[in-house]
Amino acid sequence: MISIVVPTYNEKDNVRSVAEIIKQTLCGHDYELIFVDDSTDETPLILEQLSEADEAVRYLHRDRERGLATAVARGFEISRGDVVTVMDADLQHPPAMIVTMYETLKQADADFVIPSRFVCGGDDGGLNIYRKMVSFVARYVGKLLLPVSLRKISDPTGGFFMFRREVIHEIELKPVGWKILIEVLVRGTPTKVVEVPYRFQPRNAGQSKMSTKEQINYVRHLLKLLKDSPSDRRLYLFCLIGFSGVIVNMILYSILVRVGFGVPLSGCISAAFAMASNFALNDRVTWADVKGKRLIERAIKYVLTSVAGIGISTGTLTLLYYDAHVHYLDSNLIGISVATVWNFIVNNIWTWRR
Ligand code: GDD
Numbered sequence: 001m002i003s004i005v006v007p008t009y010n011e012k013d014n015v016r017s018v019a020e021i022i023k024q025t026l027c028g029h030d031y032e033l034i035f036v037d038d039s040t041d042e043t044p045l046i047l048e049q050l051s052e053a054d055e056a057v058r059y060l061h062r063d064r065e066r067g068l069a070t071a072v073a074r075g076f077e078i079s080r081g082d083v084v085t086v087m088d089a090d091l092q093h094p095p096a097m098i099v100t101m102y103e104t105l106k107q108a109d110a111d112f113v114i115p116s117r118f119v120c121g122g123d124d125g126g127l128n129i130y131r132k133m134v135s136f137v138a139r140y141v142g143k144l145l146l147p148v149s150l151r152k153i154s155d156p157t158g159g160f161f162m163f164r165r166e167v168i169h170e171i172e173l174k175p176v177g178w179k180i181l182i183e184v185l186v187r188g189t190p191t192k193v194v195e196v197p198y199r200f201q202p203r204n205a206g207q208s209k210m211s212t213k214e215q216i217n218y219v220r221h222l223l224k225l226l227k228d229s230p231s232d233r234r235l236y237l238f239c240l241i242g243f244s245g246v247i248v249n250m251i252l253y254s255i256l257v258r259v260g261f262g263v264p265l266s267g268c269i270s271a272a273f274a275m276a277s278n279f280a281l282n283d284r285v286t287w288a289d290v291k292g293k294r295l296i297e298r299a300i301k302y303v304l305t306s307v308a309g310i311g312i313s314t315g316t317l318t319l320l321y322y323d324a325h326v327h328y329l330d331s332n333l334i335g336i337s338v339a340t341v342w343n344f345i346v347n348n349i350w351t352w353r354r
């Protein structure tokens with residue numbers, strides 16, 4: 001059976017059409033249509049009528065809770081199918097794709113199918129230029145969190161996908177905000193993911209509920225995933241070691257200055273020493289499990305990455321200070337943060353490449 005989980009928030013002018021079109025499209029298939037509703041309008045009344053009229057339709061109304069992703073996760077819990085699909089209620093995701101996804105799942109012997117707006121034949125038709133940019137950044141940042149084998153997924157932040165129930169077997173989902181797909185990809189156990197092109201449609205009725213708040217929630221969600229995933233305790237270790245480097249640097253620097261090496265030379269020696277100690281610690285601790293390449297190669301890559309990192313922090317700081325008139329200390333702090341993220345990512349995927 002295919003379970004189709006549809007989150008709804010004030011979609012009174014859409015839910016009837018969705019139920020009707022799905023009924024036509026999936027005629028002959030064994031399916032259930034589950035609405036998980038947080039609405040404050042008359043949507044739940046209509047869902048009640050729909051579920052009475054058609055036994056394939058079920059719904060759950062949440063009074064006190066809100067949130068797209070938690071609604072969908074709740075839908076997974078009450079669903080019964082061996083195959084699960086998620087789609088929006090506004091017909092931006094063409095229901096006919098459900099059949100295509102299902103066929104692909106079987107033919108490709110896959111356990112995950114994602115309709116993509118960004119492969120050949122796909123189209124992101126519904127987005128304005130601002131949403132296009134936000135979506136671009138969200139996709140690329142999101143991809144970095146995926147295991148390397150899943151990084152080629154072109155549309156990891158959409159709200160339309162299908163998977164076999166095994167993928168979330170005994171997995172506890174703890175999403176924040178909207179991006180349930182990334183949650184399932186990261187916490188679940190997909191083994192073969194296939195993408196098929198689709199054209200994102202204009203909204204049937206009503207308005208998008210996307211907001212800046214949800215974009216901030218996405219960052220919170222990513223940080224939570226980072227914190228929870230064992231392989232990415234690395235980021236913490238990396239920051240911790242980076243911090244230890246600052247202390248090493250300061251101690252050595254003050255000794256050298258007192259001994260009489262002069263400020264510039266002392267600064268240079270202690271920075272080089274801190275870099276070497278950071279490298280050694282990261283090599284033994286943060287990426288202890290990822291060896292394989294020669295030590296000298298890792299060291300060279302580490303130094304190159306760090307040098308580029310200095311360029312990035314200096315560049316960011318200069319831009320912020322001169323163009324955006326940010327306070328000089330804040331500018332430096334933001335520059336350092338950006339460079340830390342850069343250093344971490346490049347070291348993770350290049351220096352200590354698995
Ligand atoms: N239960 C529940 N609770 N549902 C919600 C909530 C909520 O708090 N907020 C939104 N929804 C439902 C909407 O009713 C709709 O069915 C679906 O989630 C998507 O909301 P839209 O407001 O239509 O979002 P969008 O079109 O701007 O963005 C969608 O498409 C993008 C591209 O695929 C979302 O699916 C995005 O996640 C996706 O990136």
Ligand code: MN
Pocket residue numbers: 088090092203208
């Ligand atoms: Mn929509």
